[in-house]
Amino acid sequence: MIAQRTGTTALRRVAANPNAVFTSTFAKAAMSQMQTRQATTQKISATEARSILDAQRLNRPVSPHLDIYDKQQTFFGGSIWQRFTGSGLSGGLYVFGAAYLAAPLLGWHLESASLVSAFGALPFAVKSGVKFLVAWPFAFHAFNGVRHLALDLGMFMKRQQIVKGGWYIWGASLVSGLYLAFFL
Numbered sequence: 554m555i556a557q558r559t560g561t562t563a564l565r566r567v568a569a570n571p572n573a574v575f576t577s578t579f580a581k582a583a584m585s586q587m588q589t590r591q592a593t594t595q596k597i598s599a600t601e602a603r604s605i606l607d608a609q610r611l612n613r614p615v616s617p618h619l620d621i622y623d624k625q626q627t628f629f630g631g632s633i634w635q636r637f638t639g640s641g642l643s644g645g646l647y648v649f650g651a652a653y654l655a656a657p658l659l660g661w662h663l664e665s666a667s668l669v670s671a672f673g674a675l676p677f678a679v680k681s682g683v684k685f686l687v688a689w690p691f692a693f694h695a696f697n698g699v700r701h702l703a704l705d706l707g708m709f710m711k712r713q714q715i716v717k718g719g720w721y722i723w724g725a726s727l728v729s730g731l732y733l734a735f736f737l
Contacts, residue, residue: 631719635697638690645687681734689730696722696729 597605656663672680700722703709709718 631697631700631722635694635701638694638697641690642694684737685730685734688733689726692729692733693722693726696725 652661653663655661672683675683700709700718704715709715
């Protein structure tokens with residue numbers, strides 16, 4: 554708080570009397586420390602400018618395509634699937650929330666009783682499949698989120714631990730997803 558007041562007071566003093574701070578000696582001292590280079594300009598046409606720009610672009614580095622990376626890379630799979638599952642879960646929540654808010658205006662019946670009766674009328678295989686499509690991303694995102702937190706703390710950073718941890722996460726999320734879909 555005191556630093557903020559000091560800074561504000563200094564700015565007010567400079568605004569009231571800029572010559573007291575920015576004297577010619579100050580400007581000369583600042584200019585003597587600056588690096589300068591002589592540059593000349595010339596007028597060129599738009600086509601010449603475009604050809605110069607195209608020539609410069611040929612010398613720029615090109616970033617590699619994703620095909621050069623090893624698909625078994627340890628962080629590649631877990632990290633991207635963490636983003637996919639998080640985006641899918643949050644996107645689904647936003648879509649359902651918007652539909653729930655718009656339902657009365659559009660004549661849709663998205664209240665709990667209607668959803669329960671409609672879902673209850675589906676065959677067991679369809680119900681289990683839909684439940685798995687919601688449960689697996691949730692389980693994977695939860696387990697892999699804990700793994701990411703552990704990696705951020707510097708735990709389990711040996712390559713073998715990272716690879717085993719990735720397989721454990723996939724296995725635990727599949728088992729949890731199946732359990733939630735068929736037994737809950």
